[in-house]
Amino acid sequence: MMKFQRSKFNVQSSNLAFGLWILTFLIIFYGCAGIDDLSSLLYRNSRLEKGLLDNERVGLMPMFGKGENRAYLKNAENIFGQSLSDEKKGVTFLSPDESLERIRSAGLIETYREMARSYSPLASQKLSDIQVIGGALGTRYILQSELQLSGVIEGATHVRIYARLWDLEKGVILWEGVGEARGYVFLIFPIVPSDFERAMEVASRGLARKFP
Numbered sequence: 001m002m003k004f005q006r007s008k009f010n011v012q013s014s015n016l017a018f019g020l021w022i023l024t025f026l027i028i029f030y031g032c033a034g035i036d037d038l039s040s041l042l043y044r045n046s047r048l049e050k051g052l053l054d055n056e057r058v059g060l061m062p063m064f065g066k067g068e069n070r071a072y073l074k075n076a077e078n079i080f081g082q083s084l085s086d087e088k089k090g091v092t093f094l095s096p097d098e099s100l101e102r103i104r105s106a107g108l109i110e111t112y113r114e115m116a117r118s119y120s121p122l123a124s125q126k127l128s129d130i131q132v133i134g135g136a137l138g139t140r141y142i143l144q145s146e147l148q149l150s151g152v153i154e155g156a157t158h159v160r161i162y163a164r165l166w167d168l169e170k171g172v173i174l175w176e177g178v179g180e181a182r183g184y185v186f187l188i189f190p191i192v193p194s195d196f197e198r199a200m201e202v203a204s205r206g207l208a209r210k211f212p
Contacts, residue, residue, distance in 0.1 A: 035181050036182050037202050041177050045175065056140070058092070058094065059143070060093050060145075063096065063145045064116060064147070072150045075196070076204075079201055079204050084204075099137055108133060111133065114129070119144070121164070130166060140167065144166070150196060155184070155193060156184050157183060157194040160180040161180075161207060164176040179205075182199070
């Protein structure tokens with residue numbers, strides 16, 4: 001009887017040791033992310049009532065980006081779109097790919113490219129061009145976004161995206177916000193910058209939660 005109990009104890013000890021080894025392996029190679037959500041609301045139009053966009057369709061424009069940020073655009077665009085869909089289930093979002101296809105089918109690709117070239121969050125755009133694009137999408141509301149920052153600053157990955165919502169029928173911007181995240185991955189000894197995808201997801205969800 002004693003021999004059986006000792007054997008059972010040895011098996012349990014071996015299982016525990018193996019479990020601890022697996023946990024250590026995962027910590028070393030994958031780490032624990034420590035990413036801060038720094039997202040903020042910049043502007044909300046007084047006409048924008050709670051629930052206004054429920055059961056509405058919003059056209060997501062392809063994400064803008066300049067310089068080195070362009071390398072991350074497609075990945076950032078996908079993560080942001082998924083975050084919006086997850087957080088705002090009452091709103092139907094037309095994907096950037098579908099929006100671009102509708103623009104191309106309507107023969108407005110040059111209009112869109114000119115709009116993209118002149119885009120700036122600090123400058124007004126030609127309302128007529130935006131309304132024409134919205135007509136091609138078949139939506140009253142469109143959401144523009146920009147990847148403004150994607151890099152390692154002082155040892156931490158820093159991601160910032162900006163977005164603004166247009167009401168094309170009224171010809172006004174209804175909402176503006178920034179999704180921002182900064183963080184590391186903690187290993188047993190070293191602290192290394194988070195990968196772009198994890199930081200982007202935190203920034204995207206932070207911004208999506210502030211979306212009306």
